[in-house]
Amino acid sequence: MSMTDAPTTSFVESPLRFDSLCAAFQHRVGAHPDRTALQLPDGSGVLTYGDYGRRVQAIATGLASLGVGPGDTVALQLTNRPEFHLLDTAVLHLGATPFSVYNTNPAAVTTGLLHNSDATVFVTEEAFLPVVREAVAGAPTVQRVITVDGGDADLTLAELEALDAPDGFDFDASWRAVGGDAVCTIVYTSGTTGAPKGVQHTHAGLLFGLDSMNLLCPISEAGRVVSYLPMAHIAERYISHYASLAYGYSITCVPDPTQLAAALAMTRPTRFFGVPRIYEKLRGAILAAIDGEQDPARKAGMQGALDAGLAKVRAEQAGEEPTAEQQAAFEQADELVLSKFRAKLGMDELEWSAVAAAPTPYVVLEFFHAIGVRVAELWGMSECVLSTSNPPNGRIKLGSVGYHLPNVQVRLADDGEILVKGPNVMCGYRKDPEKTAEAVDADGWLHSGDIAEADEDGYLRIVDRKKELIINAAGKNMSPAHIEMTIKGESNLIAQVVAIGDARQYVTALIVLDPETVVPYAANRGIDTTDIAALAEHADIHAQIAAAVERGNAKLARVEQLKAFTVLPVAWVPGGDELTPTMKMKRKVIDEKYADVIAGLYG
Template identity: 45%
Template sequence: MSEPNTSCAAFQRTAAIDPEAVAVRSIGGTHALTWRQYADQVREIAAGLHALGIGRGETVALMMANRVEFYPIEVGVQHTGATSFSVYNTLAAEQLQYVFGNAGNRVVICEQQYVERIRRSGAPIETIVCLDGTPEGTIGVDELKAMGRNDFDFETTWRAVRPDDVLTLVYTSGTTGNPKGVEITHANLLAEARAFHAVLPVEFGDRQTSYLPSAHMADRFCNLYLQEVYGIQLTVVPDRSLLPAALVDVHPTIWGAVPRVWEKLKAAIEFSVANEPDESVRAGLDWALGVAARKADAQLRDEPISAELAAEWAKADEQVLSVLRAKIGLDQTKWAMSGAAPIPPQTLGFFFGLGIPISEIWGMSELTCVASACPPEQARLGSVGRMLPGMQWRIAEDGEFLVRGPLVMKGYRKEPQKTAEALDPDGWLHTGDILTVDGDGYLRVVDRKKELLINAAGKNMSPANIENAIKAASALVGAIAAIGDARPYNTALIVIDAETAALYAARHGLADASAGVLAADPGVIAEIARGVAAGNATLSRVEQIKRFTVLPTFWEPGGDEVTLTMKLRRKPIAAKYGEEIERLYAEQLAATVHEPADVHSAG
């Protein structure tokens, strides 16, 4: 049998491997679909959509939480030949108007709670299919299925889909304006899946959790598309707060997370150990984590593990670490990965020390998600691995990393000028990232080209590197924006992590865990000052944060300061907090301006 060249062909081959195996499930398995049921529903959805006139050249939008029903609907759209894409559930009506207008979709399939917002958008939507109810003017999923005609030729329809058809649209974060719709083809997807599989193997029946929004390319590729091509079993996590329970329920064999999730998992483990009531148990945990930290430190320094340390780690693993991995649900993980943003090497080192194999990856929506990775046993902490097979790279004169190959997007939807700016005539994608490559082909991300800090003395610095060093040193720091462009020294705006704030308040008997109260609490300031000092210790002198202020607010995804994928909106931040930034550079130290603990801490 020839290799599939569309997502539809891949799904049909995968669904036939073991039709009675569970393909998609909820936490606990109370709601599940076998591959047979999944395939049957795909056929029904495709027939119903065909009756609405949906086929090749059409576009269908989805707006819903992570749920079992998403998968047959999404894959059903694909089988009509249409382009299926998801929108972030937090988008306002005016943002939906722009995205729907750019995508050109006539149909939206959504949860009832979003119907009114979709209508307020004013977009020319002809049909709203509602999953969990039938508000006036909408149709239900069962009604959609019932619309399918008996003479609908399902086989001919999905076989007519071509590799260069647009499979999905992925809307970028929009840090500098309206989001751009990245067009990903079926050929892009199949090339990505095969190149990824060659480095991080995926097998039928591998277990994974879906908890990121399906509008995020990381969720679409690592869950939806890898499932279609290789048959992984997915457990949907409708709320991020349920992720710890999902991990224990699933014991995933492959797993990925954005850096903030890894950082929170690390903080939760450390908090659990520090608050273990049994002194003897806590002593054992402290010993094992100490051994793990020594192993991680050696790996961070790229030093060989001594036979003595290896033997001690094996003992710690047998007695404690294996139990700890099982307790958090990552004991059966063959490989894990971190991506979407740089992760502090210390965080990766922590999990390496625990015996959880992580590969840091690099990529972007314009490259169909993952563009570089390496097997965890070949990983070098701080590196994002090597380019995936089949991809070419080169570094432009100004240091920008350029990529060419089968993962490169078709273009930006209805944006020929922006497409031409990103894709040159020779097919090179201008990534906007600065990466370095060593003699063995290992890549290291420096930063976004446009975001590099150049201080008053002309020194180029990566704000992400500085920010990661501070975040790695303090769980209280939820977000940090390094300031220093054209300035004599670096400072920072710091925002407290909302979840850690609640834990801190409970531990210290504080009745109020609001950002305003905690930002003025001397204990919180002192703790963050120690974290800034610890982070500074890992940075060169010119990179170090000399002053900081803790803002009396929490930054929400999709707000003024961060995108829906938690990327900093640096220009809006600089404009919104201009007064706070100027106070950081004033000769007189204001009450809200603090210095690292090794200088002094002002409360």
């Protein structure tokens, strides 16, 4: 099966018929009580929608006995495990607001979120308990700390579920009273440019967005998704958690991101969303398999099949119909090799696949289309969720984020900034009317801070963040993301490229290796080390990176070309100093941390 099999008619009801996500969920529980709702990557821990509904009622009852009710907030710091969905959904059924904390947050950052949110209950895991206790010590509103798996907490989840209902509590009346204007969640921005802001979304706003998603690419009955990105990120909440409440997906929860490949293979999802780094890793796995193939004939056949797929994609992207010869070569390649690539990745039953959150190298998009996975780039942000997308059932233009979703208004300001208007736009930053007014003007237009260009068909291409454009010493404006993607796309050994050049005479870069591809590459060539620092200095690896920079430079304007670069002797990890948990670069932190290295590039 390929992405061309995406449905063109919806098999599910519009979520707009419901007043809240609670009502949508209760409809799913009643309609499909025996359908699998939640499971783990090995197929264990299965909860049906009937089980899910019963656990939500028990947890909501326990929370009500602790005094949680309409307008209250509950903090969650959990990995992607079934208990997250149970707890978040239970809090919603009380008319309260759940929100997630990044598991990599230091205690001081979490304390700030607790002050802003006024959370009264904090639910976590034993592994995070020491940091949570430290954070809670500075947040007087938090009255209880609950763990889902034991440890020195005030209560365990099992104890919470065993609590008696408080006098007068009526579970059904509670969730039925939740209206569309109730705040459904707070999403704290990742803080790449300053302190996190609390983005608030209502039930009605999220239901509107979910309906737009169905209108964009109709949702088939009994869909399957894999949940693996942080739940503190709006994309994961939206595409797995909220969509399952509205559409009855079966979710495979992945507590450990290293289990993603196994989860994809077991689940064979119908819908999949990833940030660019995930697609880069999946592509790297296939390319490494080709590179490591010992049989010359098989290796040539695999590469030939990929070349046939690329030839077809390149013709389509040029606005041409593939020739009969190209089409025949692709069909043969698909039957013999490319379909097996999809099956290896667990992507052989996809009806929709998307990427967002950061720029995606063109070669990565091209690769997936070549193997028959029609990845659609889309655009959104915490403040407006999903707002533009390439049409999965129409023409996908690689390198663009498509056009506005149904019933969402999108336009470009005079300077190219993307403006968005519609019910999908946040209801405001929590406790910050000043910043809310800066972001959303008096006419309801959200000013995104992203600069884009529109083509003749209305497809948008993101140029860069308004605040991240490089202006060199001669006054030339450049997009660091464009430079970085161009260089990065020339070698799957590269994990990150950071373009430097603001107020300087020329552009340089910091380059970070990808351990998941560079280590097997080295092993296949007899380089006997897995140490990243040693590999960064190895002549063979350095030559590969230099060649990639040379090829990338040939695709860039002269003023954008790298005049110098250095390969850093470290790997960067999500949630570390240099990357947010969703793998966005913290440019200010990088500039400060590597100031001496950068100075050396201009010495």
